[in-house]
Amino acid sequence: MMEGFFSNQGNLALLLTGLIGVVFTIYGTALFLKAEASLDWPTTRGEVMVSELDVDNDRDGVTFRAEICYRYVLPSGEYVSNRVFFGHQISTSSSVAAAKVKNRYRVGQSVAVHYDPANESESVLEPGVNGLVKVVLIIGTALMVIA
Structure with a gap:
């Protein structure tokens, strides 16, 4: 049994x-x-508004994530996004890896924003x-x- x-x-x-x-x-x-x-997405200029290192400390341990927020303007309107690269929203146990991403982007920095022409609110900094x-x-x- x-x-x-x-x-x-x-x-x-x-x-x-x-x-x-x-x-x-x-x-x-x-x-x-x-x-x-x-x-293959078109690009426009944008500006970094937030560049921080998020630390989450819970019962499973400590994880880190770079929080990068940027805005860009197109003829259809102004957009705000936080995607640096695809998979960026995943937290990591490595503060070094997250800090490297954060350190690439300073508040006020001008950045090339790649945006989806079919959905202009979807964008990425590192395609x-x-x-x-x-x-x-x-x-x-x-x-x-x-x-």
Whole structure:
């Protein structure tokens, strides 16, 4: 009787692992495609309004994230965004990595803003695919393989 219970728990764990892998893979693929497309987006000038290092200290530990906020103006209106690169909103346990991003952008600095012509409120400062996007895809694929 207990043998079947543990077997079912193992199957459930594999199923959950696979589902998490699917979610990571779908999210990573969407991020990858958008990041790749951003290389062809038009650019305009913008200005950095906020450049801070966010520190979150909870029961899981300390995480860091560069909070960069910038504004840009197009004929259709004024926009505000906080995306530095695709995957930027992910926190990290490395204060050094987050500080490197923060230190690239000073308040008042003029920046090149790449914006989506189909949705001008969507923008990025550093277009293209970066390491974080690849990590999300690798994790998703690995979890699906394990399952």
